[in-house]
Amino acid sequence: MSDPSKLIRPIALRRVILDNNLVLAPMAGVSNLPFRLIAKEAGAALVFTETVSAKGLVLGGEKTWRMLRSAPQEKPVAYQLFGRDPEILGEACRRLEAHGAEWIDLNVGCPVKKFILNGAGAALLKEPERVAQIVAKMRAAFSGTLSVKIRVGWDESTLTGVEVARLAVDAGAELISVHGRTRAQQYRGKANRARIREVVEAVPEVPVLANGDIETPDDAFAMLEATGAAGVMIGRGSLGNPWLFRETLERAGQVPSRTRNAAENWNLIERHIDLMAKYFPDEHVLVHNLKKYIVAYAKGCPGATVFRDAVQRSDELHALLRLAQDFFRPRQVA
Numbered sequence: 001m002s003d004p005s006k007l008i009r010p011i012a013l014r015r016v017i018l019d020n021n022l023v024l025a026p027m028a029g030v031s032n033l034p035f036r037l038i039a040k041e042a043g044a045a046l047v048f049t050e051t052v053s054a055k056g057l058v059l060g061g062e063k064t065w066r067m068l069r070s071a072p073q074e075k076p077v078a079y080q081l082f083g084r085d086p087e088i089l090g091e092a093c094r095r096l097e098a099h100g101a102e103w104i105d106l107n108v109g110c111p112v113k114k115f116i117l118n119g120a121g122a123a124l125l126k127e128p129e130r131v132a133q134i135v136a137k138m139r140a141a142f143s144g145t146l147s148v149k150i151r152v153g154w155d156e157s158t159l160t161g162v163e164v165a166r167l168a169v170d171a172g173a174e175l176i177s178v179h180g181r182t183r184a185q186q187y188r189g190k191a192n193r194a195r196i197r198e199v200v201e202a203v204p205e206v207p208v209l210a211n212g213d214i215e216t217p218d219d220a221f222a223m224l225e226a227t228g229a230a231g232v233m234i235g236r237g238s239l240g241n242p243w244l245f246r247e248t249l250e251r252a253g254q255v256p257s258r259t260r261n262a263a264e265n266w267n268l269i270e271r272h273i274d275l276m277a278k279y280f281p282d283e284h285v286l287v288h289n290l291k292k293y294i295v296a297y298a299k300g301c302p303g304a305t306v307f308r309d310a311v312q313r314s315d316e317l318h319a320l321l322r323l324a325q326d327f328f329r330p331r332q333v334a
């Protein structure tokens with residue numbers, strides 16, 4: 001494999017330079033503001049929001065706008081929109097720009113049925129020309145950085161990733177992220193690096209982020225090497241392991257190496273919990289949302305299964321925090 005120090009490098013765009021090429025993926029229900037701040041602190045150069053409805057945003061839904069809360073420390077942040085109406089997506093961009101957005105991303109990859117039935121997300125992979133129309137409207141409405149996230153195709157007989165990426169760039173997209181699966185695969189099988197490479201080669205004038213199945217620094221290096229992509233986008237591998245960003249930078253010699261210990265782990269988990277408490281003032285909602293992170297942090301630790309069951313059964317904040325402390329907080333040595 002190539003020298004990792006050569007694979008990890010900044011990405012320069014028209015308006016922004018990313019310090020490195022490790023990026024947090026958009027994940028509905030996961031990449032909210034607290035998690036983005038944690039990923040950023042851990043070394044991600046760019047973070048994507050959860051996907052947000054362009055229509056909801058234009059119609060002024062309070063819940064939608066709440067999902068768009070940001071903080072200066074997380075910048076640059078890419079706001080991801082979903083929808084299928086070019087006019088509405090253009091208008092959503094206009095409003096987001098007025099709200100201070102500097103980066104907007106279009107979701108052309110979400111495989112969830114609710115999206116597909118509405119012709120949004122990955123359904124747009126079946127309509128490359130429509131993607132071009134949408135991106136053109138977004139481009140006309142928005143002066144910041146514009147990107148598009150795709151899959152390699154709809155299914156094995158509709159591998160439109162290359163065409164969609166090309167049309168999106170021609171219409172004004174400045175960066176493409178590509179998940180190396182088709183919509184039909186959902187999350188099954190493996191992300192196909194050769195197909196990601198085809199997308200990289202089809203749009204040589206813009207950076208491409210390669211996405212899918214990066215769980216370790218070596219996965220990131222292998223993905224960069226196999227695809228020739230400018231960077232990698234990391235989703236599930238960072239849930240419960242935001243240290244993945246820092247460890248990848250360390251392995252590439254970009255930041256000093258240091259051994260992680262239980263105390264540092266707990267510091268980050270505790271900080272994540274505090275940020276969540278600030279972001280979700282309603283205790284019921286907080287408990288519901290905290291559980292997935294707390295369970296994820298325990299993955300792979302001895303006793304994780306018993307801990308997970310106890311976490312799932314607990315529906316009271318103090319009980320949940322006590323469980324987390326008992327499990328993660330290092331014992332004081334007398």
Ligand SMILES: Cc1cc2nc3c(=O)[nH]c(=O)nc-3n(C[C@H](O)[C@H](O)[C@H](O)COP(=O)(O)O)c2cc1C
Pocket residue numbers: 025026027028029030050051080107108109110149179211212213214233234235236237
């Ligand atoms: C819980 C979850 C939520 C996701 N939500 C979104 C989303 O809102 N928008 C999007 O473009 N992709 C979404 N994805 C897809 C991820 O961004 C990413 O493409 C996919 O998980 C593959 O990368 P990974 O193997 O690193 O997780 C989601 C994935 C997961 C697991």
